[in-house]
Amino acid sequence: MGEPSNIVVRVDHLPPPGPIGQDVYAYPAEALVPLQPGEIRVETLFAAVDAGARAMIDPHAAYPMKLRPGNRVPTSAIVGRVVESRNPAFRDGDHVRAFLTVRQRFLVLDPATPHHDVKRVDPADGPLHLHLGALGMTGFTAWLGITEIGRPHGGETVLVSAAAGAVGSVAGQLAKAAGARVVGIAGGTEKCRAVVERFGFAACVDYKSPDFVAALAEACPDGVDVYFENVGGAVQRAAFGLMNVFGRVVLCGQVSGYSGDGAEGGGPDLMIAIGKRLTLRGYLSSDHLAEFPRFEAEMLQRVRDGSVVPSATITGGLTNLHEAVNSLTGGRNIGQQIHQMAD
Amino acid sequence: MGEPSNIVVRVDHLPPPGPIGQDVYAYPAEALVPLQPGEIRVETLFAAVDAGARAMIDPHAAYPMKLRPGNRVPTSAIVGRVVESRNPAFRDGDHVRAFLTVRQRFLVLDPATPHHDVKRVDPADGPLHLHLGALGMTGFTAWLGITEIGRPHGGETVLVSAAAGAVGSVAGQLAKAAGARVVGIAGGTEKCRAVVERFGFAACVDYKSPDFVAALAEACPDGVDVYFENVGGAVQRAAFGLMNVFGRVVLCGQVSGYSGDGAEGGGPDLMIAIGKRLTLRGYLSSDHLAEFPRFEAEMLQRVRDGSVVPSATITGGLTNLHEAVNSLTGGRNIGQQIHQMAD
Structure with a gap:
């Protein structure tokens, strides 16, 4: 035929x-x-x-x-x-x-x-x-955001939104491997459970829960040193409220804005960024392709040793x-x- | 007595x-x-x-x-x-x-x-x-924002809001001394004239003018590489729309938010900061007092040689x-x- x-x-x-x-x-x-x-x-x-x-x-x-x-x-x-x-x-x-x-x-x-x-x-x-x-573009995006932009130190708290997603799940695991305490934000019980049980985050808060803002504060008793931003909107504003002084915000994505309904009430009030001396940095992985081989070697090792699932x-x-x-x-x-x- | x-x-x-x-x-x-x-x-x-x-x-x-x-x-x-x-x-x-x-x-x-x-x-x-x-805390704040945070290169465009104010007027003059083309934003004809004639900015746009957004774009034909932020609100959103890729935003103050009526519609949509790979950094001069003697020596020289009025x-x-x-x-x-x- x-x-x-x-x-x-x-x-x-x-x-x-x-x-x-x-x-x-x-x-x-x-x-x-x-x-x-x-x-x-x-x-x-x-x-x-x-x-x-x-x-x-x-x-x-x-x-x-x-x-x-x-x-x-x-x-x-x-x-x-x-x-x-x-x-x-x-x-x-x-x-x-x-x-x-x-x-x-x-x-x-x-x-x-x-x-x-x-x-x-x-x-x-x-x-x-x-x-x-993990070994593709989304893993590379997560790796850049943690190793090049956010750079968490041991003992810091890293908060990751869209934590069950392709980028967030890898970003959180890399932050944990760097010695940080990692808290996730995800939608729904099943995803939150996966974030903790499968990806090893210390906690995960459901943004669909009516007490989300209070639960997030409770999950981050020492505040947030690095916020890995994937979503924008109301989740973003809640995360900004918990930032510690000299915190870093990794501006990776804002899925809530992709839907066409705007940024759900605008971005965060940047007064917070002054009082807390925050650094916010946006990036696109396409600017950093020269780093890809270094990423690939490190991530393959992490997948093999189980530190990234x-x-x-x-x-x-x-x-x-x-x-x-x-x-x-x-x-x-x-x-x-x-x-x-x-x- | x-x-x-x-x-x-x-x-x-x-x-x-x-x-x-x-x-x-x-x-x-x-x-x-x-x-x-x-x-x-x-x-x-x-x-x-x-x-x-x-x-x-x-x-x-x-x-x-x-x-x-x-x-x-x-x-x-x-x-x-x-x-x-x-x-x-x-x-x-x-x-x-x-x-x-x-x-x-x-x-x-x-x-x-x-x-x-x-x-x-x-x-x-x-x-x-x-x-x-110029030789006090406001001059120090301007100097830190330009020399430590924004770091404009020769030929770049620096946009300064509240340009007629204590911080903005000095920040713009320092950026000009660093070789940048400096554009101001101020309220009213008299202040805009002072920004250009007294402080030597290349242009100054009146934020009270009905065609402010268009006039700002016209005054910045090559976009904005460094935005020195003093005001927040609608002026901030207009400035973000003009940022060039890899631009820096110096988060110095947000006077519009001090008045108690909030941030006038929220902060900028940070999607812009991702697509343009912006770095935003908030700072307070009180964290940097160790730099004060260096500032003082440099600024006294600039006041004497007339490069800062x-x-x-x-x-x-x-x-x-x-x-x-x-x-x-x-x-x-x-x-x-x-x-x-x-x-």
Whole structure:
């Protein structure tokens, strides 16, 4: 019956706010293109679904990347299997990880393109999704925020919002490994339990609880020295109220603002930052790619020695990207949200 | 008729919002106490009136220092004349500057007390009020914000809010001396003119103007690399919108929040700080007193060579502190607001 066709994920239309249906994305079959010398063809097995996935298709979201109908849908990272190679360094059946691709069944990759950072991965290191989470861009973002920006000392209190998520769960584990007492904020009993039991945080407070602000203060009896910020809004304001003098705020993300309903009442009153002499620093991991090899070596060691436990929530079906996006925006994921595109 | 009595400034009552009357402060006569060995008695000539003066007597203001009826009224700095000395290093008629005192006609000071930093000043260096402004705590605050926190490079754009004020006017002149292009924000035509003509800023935008946001953007065609923050509120949000990537925000003060009506719609959305990789840093000059001698030597040189022009608005009358406070909160001062307590 001839060779298999490619399946490309494209935006069908920009949906109204809320959970999205299967028809938001189109999955047209398209012909495979022949490989050029040096290229490889990779069948995508897993693709990362990150915090911006919903905001990219929301015309009202405060998010820098915007998609339109017909656009191919990007992903920060994929893991796949080489099915054809014109590159002597890669063979059929090799597993590879690649950054900054689009979502499609078969990807043509030139391993010489720096931003893809195509790399063979060893299934013996752990589940393949590991390379999209703890060892991928979200793990790198967590590592930068802790080791380069927040720099917690032993005995300090580190507070992490979105603590059950891909970035927060790794950030908290790295802070704990640095000797800090780590407190998480997450939504719901199940996620809070995972933050404490699976990721080893000292405590986790449910932001959906009616006594959230009081419970947060109780969980941080010595105040907060480093706040790892993933969410913005009311959670952010509560965290600012607990900051210690000379505290540091790692501005990693503000998921609450991605939804398009603004910053839920504005940012924190920066008077607090003066009285407490806080340093707030925003960063993007793309500015720090030169640090990636150092991160990778350290994180692989941490995964092997168990000081960082990788975690993922996987939803499957090549034409079911919407389910992975809904899982993420509905706050149902623990660890990295992943879309499984093939077995 | 005996020796002159002391006059002590005390809080009579906490006034409702708005300009204050003379009866807000009481000026009781109190007996002079004998000097102990090492002490000096100083007649206060000038006392600084700083941004927090009104907020200290407003029970609803977001300000850390609160006064109650009966309390003596503090000041960040005074200049006076020695009228009696039991300290061999000071003689009658010497002029001195002292930090962190209370407001009264005659002060008993022990020059060995470190936080007062009692220092003889030379009237040949310039008007005596110079030691309360450019060479005093407000000048020190400006110097720290520019040389330690913001660190503008040559060719960068530095934006200064409350640019006609004691801190802002010095901060802008220091940034200009560092090679930056300096733009001010001030309230009203007269103050904007002073910022450009007297303090040498490249431009100054009137925040009371209906087209403020557009005019600010026009005055900063290359964006803003360092924002020196004195005011908060809507001005702060407009400035954040112009920040360049890797910009620095010097969190020096937020006068708009001192008035007790909150931060005028909340702080800036910190999403901006992530996308632009901003660093925001709050500071208090009291943490950095070890740097004061270095500041003093540099600033005295700058005043002498004319690269910093000191400026003050002086209101007089021993029992007229309320006029100085109203001048400051009404935004009528250019440069350091000073209360003249004796001739």
